[in-house]
Amino acid sequence: MTAAVPLRVRLRRAHSITQADARRREGIAAVAMAAPAVLLLLVFVVIPIGLAFVLAFTSARLVSPTPARFVGLRNFAMLAEDPVFLRSVLNTFVFAALVVPVQAGVALGLALLINARFRGTNFFRTVYFIPVVTSMVVVSIVWTLLYQKDGLLNRIIEAVTFGQVEGPDWLNDPSTSLAAIVFMSVWQGAGFHMIIWLAGLQTIPADLYEAASIDGVSRWTRFRYVTWPGLRATRTFVLITITIAAFSLFTQVNVMTQGGPLDSTTTLVYQAVRSGYQQQQTAYASAISLVFFVLVLIVSLAQRYLTREKD
Amino acid sequence: MATRSPQPGATSGPPTAWRRLPVHATRVVLALFFAFPVVFMLVSSFKPDQQIFGDLAGPRAFLPVGDLSLTNYTAVFDRVPALRFLLNSLAVSAITVVLGIVVNSLAAFALSRMRWRGRKFLLTVIIATLIVPFETFALPLVWWVNELPWLEVNGFGLTLTEGWLDTYRVQILPFVAWGFSIFLFHQYFQSIPKELDEAALIDGAGWFGIYRRIVMPLSGPAIATVAILTFLPAWNSYLWPLMVVQQEELRPVMVGIQYFFQLNPSWGEIMAYSSMITVPVLALFLAFQRSFINSIASSGVKG
Numbered sequence: 267m268t269a270a271v272p273l274r275v276r277l278r279r280a281h282s283i284t285q286a287d288a289r290r291r292e293g294i295a296a297v298a299m300a301a302p303a304v305l306l307l308l309v310f311v312v313i314p315i316g317l318a319f320v321l322a323f324t325s326a327r328l329v330s331p332t333p334a335r336f337v338g339l340r341n342f343a344m345l346a347e348d349p350v351f352l353r354s355v356l357n358t359f360v361f362a363a364l365v366v367p368v369q370a371g372v373a374l375g376l377a378l379l380i381n382a383r384f385r386g387t388n389f390f391r392t393v394y395f396i397p398v399v400t401s402m403v404v405v406s407i408v409w410t411l412l413y414q415k416d417g418l419l420n421r422i423i424e425a426v427t428f429g430q431v432e433g434p435d436w437l438n439d440p441s442t443s444l445a446a447i448v449f450m451s452v453w454q455g456a457g458f459h460m461i462i463w464l465a466g467l468q469t470i471p472a473d474l475y476e477a478a479s480i481d482g483v484s485r486w487t488r489f490r491y492v493t494w495p496g497l498r499a500t501r502t503f504v505l506i507t508i509t510i511a512a513f514s515l516f517t518q519v520n521v522m523t524q525g526g527p528l529d530s531t532t533t534l535v536y537q538a539v540r541s542g543y544q545q546q547q548t549a550y551a552s553a554i555s556l557v558f559f560v561l562v563l564i565v566s567l568a569q570r571y572l573t574r575e576k577d
Numbered sequence: 578m579a580t581r582s583p584q585p586g587a588t589s590g591p592p593t594a595w596r597r598l599p600v601h602a603t604r605v606v607l608a609l610f611f612a613f614p615v616v617f618m619l620v621s622s623f624k625p626d627q628q629i630f631g632d633l634a635g636p637r638a639f640l641p642v643g644d645l646s647l648t649n650y651t652a653v654f655d656r657v658p659a660l661r662f663l664l665n666s667l668a669v670s671a672i673t674v675v676l677g678i679v680v681n682s683l684a685a686f687a688l689s690r691m692r693w694r695g696r697k698f699l700l701t702v703i704i705a706t707l708i709v710p711f712e713t714f715a716l717p718l719v720w721w722v723n724e725l726p727w728l729e730v731n732g733f734g735l736t737l738t739e740g741w742l743d744t745y746r747v748q749i750l751p752f753v754a755w756g757f758s759i760f761l762f763h764q765y766f767q768s769i770p771k772e773l774d775e776a777a778l779i780d781g782a783g784w785f786g787i788y789r790r791i792v793m794p795l796s797g798p799a800i801a802t803v804a805i806l807t808f809l810p811a812w813n814s815y816l817w818p819l820m821v822v823q824q825e826e827l828r829p830v831m832v833g834i835q836y837f838f839q840l841n842p843s844w845g846e847i848m849a850y851s852s853m854i855t856v857p858v859l860a861l862f863l864a865f866q867r868s869f870i871n872s873i874a875s876s877g878v879k880g
Contacts, residue, residue, distance in 0.1 A: 288778075293694070295784040296687040300699065303684035306754035309725075310718065311706050317717035328720055379604055384597075386604075392866060393608040396615055399862040399869070401813035403831045404851045408614045411844055418617065421633050457611065458873060465874040514712040517815050521834075535712045535816075542716035543820045551716040559713040566708055 318559060321552035328546035341553035351554065353529045354537045358561075361448060361533065362512035369452045370504050373459035378493075380460075381467050391464075395457040402454060406521035409450045413437050413522075437523055440530035447518050447531060455511070459504050466500030467493070502573040506566050513562055534558045613639065618855070622649055622848040629844055649849035656846065659853065661826060662833040666854075669748045669829060670811035676753045677807045678800055684754075685762030686788045690774060700763065707756045712816070719820050722747050743824045752811060758803045761875065765799035766792060802872035805865070812858060830854040 322341055326334035345351050380390050397405060412418045413436035420433030436446040470493065478488045516535040519525055525532030525540075534554060542551025616639050621629045623645040632638045653659050687693070688700050722741040729738045741747040769792055777787050793800075815831040822828050831854070837847045862869050 289692070292691050292784065296691040296693040296696070299683040299687040299691075299784070299788070300696075302680045303703075303754040303759060304699070306680065306750065307703065307706060307756070310751040310754070311709070311714070314714035314718040314721055315709060317721055318714050321717055321720065326720060328723065376607065379600065379607070384601075388866075390604050390608055391870065392863070394611050395862075395870070396859070397611055398873075399809065399858050400615060400855055401815075401831060401858070403813070403815050403834055404618070404855050405614070407834060407847060407851055408618045411848075412614060412617070416630070416633070418633050418638055453611070453614075461870055461873040462876070510708075510710050514710045516712060520816075520819075535715075538712075538716050539816070539820070543719060548716065548720040555713050555716050559709065562708070562710060562713060 315559075318552045318555045321549050322556045324549050326549040326552070328542070328548050330546075334549065337549070341550050344550065345553055345557070350529055350532060351537055354525075354532045354534050355557070357444060357530070357532055358513055358515065358534045361444060361451075361515055362509055364445075364448045365451055365455075365512045366505060366508045368448070369455050369459060369508050370501075372452055372456045373504070374463050376456060376460040377463035377467055378489075381464060391460075394460055397454045398457040400454070402517040403521055405450065405454045406518045409446075409453075410437065410522050413446055413450075438527055440528045443523055443527060443530045447515075447522065451512075451515075451518060455508070459508065462504055462507075463497070463500060466497045469500075470496035498573065502569065505573065506569050509565050509569065510562055513558065513565070534561075615855070615859075618848050619852050621845065622852040623647070624649075624845060626843055626845045629848070649843070649845040650853070652843070652846050653850045653853065657833055657836045657850070658825065659833065659850065662828055662830045663854070665745075665827060666812055666829040666831075669745060670808050672745075673749050673752050673811045674804050674807045676749070677755060677758055678803055680753050681755060681758035681803065682762045682793065682796070682800070683788065685759045685766055686792060688759070689763045689766040690771060690787075690792070691784065700759075703756045703759055705756075707760070715816060715820070718751065722751075722821060742821050743827060745827060747821050748814070748818055748827075748829065751817070752807070752814075755807070757876070758807065761803055761806075762796070762799055765796055769795050798871070801865075801868045802875055805869055805872045806876065809858070 321334070323336060323338060324334040325337050325340075376394050380387050380394070414420075415433075415435040415438075417436075419436070423431055423433040434442045436442050474492045474496070475488070478492050483491075514535055515533045516539065519531050519533055519536045520539075523531045525536050535558065538551045538554040538558065541547045541554065620639055620641050623641060624632070625644055625646075625648065628643050629638075632640075632643065637643070684703075688696050688703075724739065725741050727738050727741060727744075727746070728735050773791050774787050777791060782790070813831060814829065818829050818832050822832065833854075834847070834850060837843075837850060
């Protein structure tokens with residue numbers, strides 16, 4: 267019977283079979299290649315996020331002879347009455363509210379300073395970037411020494427003011443401890459976002475600047491009407507990344523102050539680690555993590571909305 | 578607003594070099610500001626404690642002068658197994674980088690160059706995981722890795738053990754697959770012409786062959802970027818090993834710093850240890866500056 271089918275049709279059929287076969291093989295190969303990454307993301311990201319939602323409503327402990335049981339909203343009720351937790355939420359917000367604009371601003375200033383072509387661009391960019399490649403643990407330790415009552419910073423303040431101003435004991439004074447951590451964090455992170463701003467600045471077409479210079483506008487006008495609008499996408503990215511990093515504040519606090527003095531530097535993540543790891547209360551820590559998760563989500567959505575393309 | 582509004586002094590004719598002086602001075606002051614803590618750390622690591630505090634009063638704090646020696650460095654090795662910590666961190670970061678490059682590029686290859694159902698959806702989900710910072714699920718993850726099983730090879734074959742705490746794998750595997758690396762590879766692979774794949778297929782190459790022989794050899798810059806962006810957090814990791822590694826022999830460098838604050842801390846030793854764990858990264862950065870800067874810059878592209 268096959269002989270009755272014209273050659274042309276037979277060829278086309280054979281072709282479509284091999285094509286379907288190739289398509290199927292492509293699919294299998296693709297799944298095999300994506301599988302390791304998908305599996306790892308599933309086990310170490312997706313499931314843990316899901317677990318935060320589940321464990322927060324149980325009595326789970328890190329090591330426990332009795333299995334976890336469902337306790338409803340008990341953990342959240344406890345959170346609402348935990349003054350240290352409430353303080354940590356406040357501190358986290360204050361920290362973010364200070365770090366986000368200051369770090370973004372300083373980083374933009376640095377980027378503008380070295381965006382112009384001049385001898386030594388590379389040198390300055392490298393130096394401004396050094397804190398970024400220094401680990402936060404090391405940075406925190408060095409600054410702990412700098413911030414001591416008789417430390418370098420206060421000596422500088424003394425020298426600059428001819429001994430008129432006596433510097434505070436930065437990290438041991440509840441009124442200055444958080445500010446000290448803010449200052450150091452900006453010092454460490456500004457170089458990172460300087461690079462991001464620089465990448466953004468380089469996407470602004472040069473002819474816009476040429477047009478501006480033909481019109482002879484002032485530097486400020488040029489910045490306001492050419493540079494700033496040109497950085498819209500970069501701005502969103504910078505703000506969101508700094509905000510999320512600021513909300514995740516942990517290392518500096520753990521190394522420098524352990525949340526003190528008088529809980530003036532305790533943060534959400536620091537509290538989560540303290541209850542979840544040191545006190546082994548996984549469920550309570552999951553509840554804190556959940557609050558943190560929701561905050562991060564709200565802030566990134568809000569910033570995306572506020573800085574959306576307006577047209 | 579298009580009226581001429583000259584800067585003060587801009588039109589009155591001083592040479593450009595003079596006009597630029599304030600800007601340049603600002604650059605120099607800022608360079609001092611960003612460099613001084615690191616210089617201070619390096620210099621102090623060679624000084625005895627008393628001199629560190631004595632020198633604070635003046636510029637000597639930043640100068641390698643006075644009673645310089647390697648005493649602090651030898652003391653570091655007496656106080657902690659510093660070499661062990663360094664080797665642990667080196668091994669953990671190196672393995673994380675290598676596995677990260679392989680696993681994420683394979684996934685990105687499948688997502689960007691092959692046609693199969695569900696790939697668009699998968700890419701969206703993978704990118705969505707990036708909004709969630711690690712700190713939000715670190716604590717549930719501690720509980721979870723404590724429950725995870727592992728197959729152990731011993732004299733009689735395989736045994737099933739429970740719990741990943743106090744292992745190398747718990748320091749490595751959670752950080753191998755990373756949505757951002759997949760995203761970077763995906764972007765880069767898109768720029769390599771797909772005709773290369775078609776030609777290779779006609780020549781009888783398999784998909785894995787195309788990945789290994791054609792696409793990866795062309796992806797040097799993407800590999801460098803992913804290597805740097807994986808290495809830095811792996812070397813600097815602190816929160817995670819703090820919680821999951823109690824055994825001293827398995828600890829990485831950043832956690833090792835705690836040992837110095839336990840009994841009679843010596844700032845000279847602390848600065849020596851800090852320098853030891855910073856200088857390797859600093860040296861890498863200075864040697865591969867352009868790659869470092871480019872990889873950071875590329876992390877902003879998704880905005």
